[in-house]
Amino acid sequence: MSAAYIGAWLLVAVAGTAMAGAFAAPRQPGRWPMSIGYGLVLGMLATAACTSLLARDDTNHAWLRGAFLLAAAGVAGAAIVAWRQWRAPAAGGNAGRSDRWRELLAAVGLASLVWRGSLIGSEVLLRPTYPWDAWDAWAVKSKTWFLLGHFAPFVAVDDWLRQAPAELYSGPAWAYPSTLAWMQVWFASAAGGWIEQLVNLPWVVLWVALLLGHYGQWRALGLSRVSAALFVYVLGSLPLLDTHAALAGYADLWIAALFGFALLAWLRWQERRERDQLLLALVCAAVLPLIKLEGMVWLLCLLAAIGFGMVPPRWRWRAVGAAAAALVVIVLIGQSQLLFAAIGWVRSGSHVVEIPVIGKLAFTWHGNAALGLLRSLFVQSNWHLLWWIVVPVVVWRWRALRASDALSLCALLLLGCLVLLVVLFVFTDAAEWAESYTAVNRLVLHIVPGVVTLLALLMREPARLPAPTRTAPASGPQPDPA
């Protein structure tokens, strides 16, 4: 591993943390883990922006060309952090006290995460790119651009054949977003060659960042250190989540992290009216379609939830009723078209809906797909007991759920996402992906960090529930930055 590669990572970590820190309220519990977690993700995505903007004609030196811009963004973020820190009054913390045995459990859980992280990291650093779509779809553009030394457009195969003299490329995944490809070019250039293990290392860092970001935000949302650590263990122990880090190269872990981050930041806005966090939620949500086409669906879900949360509670269900009525009219009329600014024309006909991002969906019941979905959630080893405990925990903590507007909205959003997945896999031609288990778990993965967040917040101790309007005391115990 060269000094340049290590330097590139340090730049990503420092600049990213500074950028994310600009969104974190000073003296809040969990601000450092949150800043580092979000920062690593934002920093890695910023490398994609820098490379695509500044290194199209010299991809072999992408990181050197983009370093200045990334460093400048980091300095700007650090300046905002310093300014806010200087202006902020001292605030009370909520470190609280924990039972010794719970601390011990949390420590053992974190130790297991460290051990598993070392296995995952070592796996990625040893093996060349392994899973199918990693080399068939996600690394094709990056490998091409890096080995060519410059950018070349990817087009549909008919354009590719008809415009022969031009340096165009094609392939099954030509239309996929290029964000991750640009990021891989940055790290390849820092590594000094197309070394797949080093190009894939961001997936390990993403896994760490996902856990850190969730820990920090859970702390800010009122969980004690021990409870937050225990739920970090719950999240980090999920086998399919670990697998997506160990077999690096798919985009789904990025979607899961960004969806989870957007949801957490939005919850902070909902509970504490922190405008920076709303902005952060929108940033994380906006990046989703730039990672993977399905990200557009999650972006729309998040925007719908954010919009729904902004409607005064007494108007909400009327708004939902109006939207549902409009939907029914559209379906009844048949062959109607709706223009969504972001995704183009959505056409509906008899038992068919055509959505640009997803394609044509014909609605029919697929029993085997329903069984496949159930097996994926409740029988296979993908999620430990996560899906077994969701309903019991919601029932158990029903009062806490009903008492919190933020939690109700969060549950509603996740329920909506789950219903979308069920409709997709059980009622449309996508059923074959559930029957063959090829995509069903990967799409479920996208919302899994959000589901763990819901469980974690439902299990919050009542004393730690947020009080957004309460004024912080001028003096008192110093906050716990962890």
Add this chain to the structure above:
Amino acid sequence: MRHALAVLALVIVWALVLGDAAGIPWAAPWSPLRSVTLRGADFRPVIGAAIDDGEALGVGATARDGNALQTVTLERTDAGETPILSYRFEDFPRTLELSLVFRRADAPNDVQAILLPWPGDGVRTVDLSTLPAWRGGIVELGFAEYATAQLVSPSIAFKPFRLARARLASRSWSALPGLLRTAWLGYQPWNLTSINALGPSINALQTPSLLPPLVAVAVLSVLVLVWLWRWPRARALWTGVVAVAIAWVALDLRWLDDLGAKHRLTDSIYAGKPWPERARLQPDEDIAGFAQLVRQQLGGIPTHQRILVAADSTYTLLRLIYFLLPLNAAPLESASGAVPPAQWPDGTVIVLCANSRWRFDEASSTLRAETRAIKVAPLFSGGNLNIYSTRRAAR
């Protein structure tokens, strides 16, 4: 008294759930009524080389293709009566996979093969009754070994090992620990579907899943204790939470053990090697070799030059395109479906790799597949690799 009753109830609950998970009938005896025990030395090498090593068979070499096979002829053993297979190997390398191979009396020319759990060093036990092919009279039984598919290059996979023994037996309660241990605690190597779903396997042997029985055991145990000891609601609730926590940790320890075992294979192949060596150790070294050969044959082909690739296997096709990067390649099938060959750029290169669909007609210098035809000039032909160039003048 109540304590003894609780223990008894728990034992019954656990036996019921675990027995059901392993497919052991309630009426089954403790020990098998029928069994056929085979010493390793009873097997004979059919592919590869092996020698008798006391009671065991020492397998010392594979055939040139990296495969080995040892079989034993049986006195028409009834498959339905002896579905429980136990096997034991020693020093079986992590880089190899193991398959069960057998013939039936009603179809002696058909060889049936099924992937078995990796044997490790202990005894492994599986129930073959879920296999549709496991019926009638079994007249030959054997084990085949080969490089772990999609993970290990065949050139580095083999290390000597010993086949110690195998046994076919009827169902009995004594098989329960072995069946569950093999199904729940056995190592499963990474495969191309691991990114989509993690066991139990859907294509091979139907092994019992761990999750539903674990949930059933936890829920029923808590219910039994609450009922027998008349626990208040709050205590029952916290017992449930503790049961979930214990079950979660148990599942996670099992996953960490499997992850560690998966990593030991990766480590055994790649650790301590420089980056170029790790890149060279591809499990599909044959396809990487084809890509190298294409590069050699095409010399300094410019990157705007179109290359169309066809192969019978989608995996081979896409993998070859990836290995060829930054050469400008795409699948031939999608190209021929999108644009008529007459409109392709002159001099488009066509690479056929392990392909049986497209045939070259030498007389007319034409590549044909069903109703499609492309005028080409051959550039290279060798083994499973053929390279052509389209010729505008010839159309």
